[in-house]
Amino acid sequence: MAFSGDGKDGRELRVYENLDELKVDLVEYIAKLSDAAVKERGTFAIALSGGSVIGLIGALCQAPYRETVDWSVWQVFWADERLVAKDHPDSNYKLAKDGLFSKLKVLVLPSQLHSVNGLLSAEDAAVDYEFVIRQLVRTRLIGVSETSDCPKFDLVLLDMGSDGHVASLFPGHFDPDETEEWVTYITDSPEPPSGRITFTMPVINAAANVAVIATGSDKAEAAHLVIDDAGPECPLPAKMVNPADGKLTWFLDKLAASKLGSCAQSSE
């Protein structure tokens, strides 16, 4: 690792020489959190997103993780989803299914994958997904925050876009003051497809662990603005990720970290 350290507000920054190093550490991080959640709660509620994430965690399907992770207790959700059919190339569910769960075969059953109904209208899909989550909070397959009534996912895995968006919370396209809803929707996403549903910021910030991943030089400016707290006035969505009772860990490759303040540039 090129750099590892605790930054402001208790967040941890991990900067890697290259993608291969990042992938190795990211899957180990997920496996450890899964083990810890299983010991503590007997279940592991993880929320995935789209973009590069699934490509970075493919090693979970291989040795040793295929054998050592207790897949039977995983409950998988999507922090955001595009409003398309589950077999559409734009579907985040399909991305995860093809890249991960179909390779794990019977280790993870379809009933453990809580996908979004992308065939509903945007509003209905958001209401429907929030209902699904509420049922599972009730049965404690998902934990509940001690300080709000929000679900407490064991891990929310986010991939930051080059504009500083996370999940499908895009700058200028989300309500930074949202407090009521757990899942919301947009019909004018700046990135296609235009219809998406997404966790709200209160749900992301109620998680026990949030990982934000940024790789590639196109993420460098947004990473600098967010991590170095360098403007703009209107906060980028990624800058609002700050779990109240949880831990925030950033995973960056050197390209994405190339504009960060000096401490994150030094080698160990």
Ligand SMILES: O=C(O)[C@H](O)[C@@H](O)[C@H](O)[C@H](O)COP(=O)(O)O
């Ligand atoms: O459904 C989505 O579009 C994603 O959840 C989105 O938040 C993505 O993760 C970022 O846009 C980064 O994507 P890249 O890694 O491809 O830049």
